[in-house]
Amino acid sequence: MPSTVAGIGPKRVGPFCGVVFDQVIAFDTEDPARQARQETRADEQVGDLGTEAGGDPGVQEEGRGAQGNSQEEAGQEEAGQEEAGQEEAKRGEDAQEALSQAPRFASNSRGSETESRRIPGSSGRCGGESLRRFRVVTYQAYNACGLIGTEHNGVAILDEDNAQVLCDDIARVNSGWYGVTPEQVAAAERICQMTWEEFRNNVNGNPRARYEI
Numbered sequence: 547m548p549s550t551v552a553g554i555g556p557k558r559v560g561p562f563c564g565v566v567f568d569q570v571i572a573f574d575t576e577d578p579a580r581q582a583r584q585e586t587r588a589d590e591q592v593g594d595l596g597t598e599a600g601g602d603p604g605v606q607e608e609g610r611g612a613q614g615n616s617q618e619e620a621g622q623e624e625a626g627q628e629e630a631g632q633e634e635a636k637r638g639e640d641a642q643e644a645l646s647q648a649p650r651f652a653s654n655s656r657g658s659e660t661e662s663r664r665i666p667g668s669s670g671r672c673g674g675e676s677l678r679r680f681r682v683v684t685y686q687a688y689n690a691c692g693l694i695g696t697e698h699n700g701v702a703i704l705d706e707d708n709a710q711v712l713c714d715d716i717a718r719v720n721s722g723w724y725g726v727t728p729e730q731v732a733a734a735e736r737i738c739q740m741t742w743e744e745f746r747n748n749v750n751g752n753p754r755a756r757y758e759i
Contacts, residue, residue: 684726701730701737
């Protein structure tokens with residue numbers, strides 16, 4: 547739907563007008579370092595078992611048998627985790643289908659002082675998954691029920707999983723009438739390159755954030 551105001555680009559995303567940069571990013575919120583530590587500890591336990599066996603062939607054989615049992619148990623546990631993962635994926639698909647039927651990016655309160663609150667169910671997971679999806683856009687103006695204001699411009703972050711405006715007016719200038727600035731595009735690109743921890747800290751520390759993630 548083209549904008550009704552001359553000078554504002556035609557592309558719109560929700561209430562944001564004159565969109566130029568538009569990119570969806572996703573974060574795996576599981577801690578890869580924690581998983582690596584768990585795998586290291588498991589390897590160390592197997593190594594200790596062989597060390598304790600020393601030069602006694604009987605003890606070494608017992609250690610290899612214990613290691614084989616551990617591997618078999620690990621295989622059974624992995625199969626159980628795979629089955630649980632399939633169930634979680636199914637729940638995630640159901641949640642995504644429900645979200646797709648909801649209105650996209652309904653506008654939130656836009657006061658200069660925004661209340662920091664946590665959306666129920668936005669603990670970093672959607673439908674039991676560890677993947678969190680966000681959309682980063684640059685915009686020239688904000689459409690507030692038909693009133694298009696160029697004083698609101700810059701970079702906005704949209705929560706794709708919860709269909710909400712998460713944060714906006716990043717790198718704002720006095721007016722978006724003359725187009726998106728190179729600095730705003732650069733700010734959007736920096737956001738897309740952040741790690742999950744950097745992204746969370748950046749959003750939660752922004753006074754324009756609608757809620758915490």
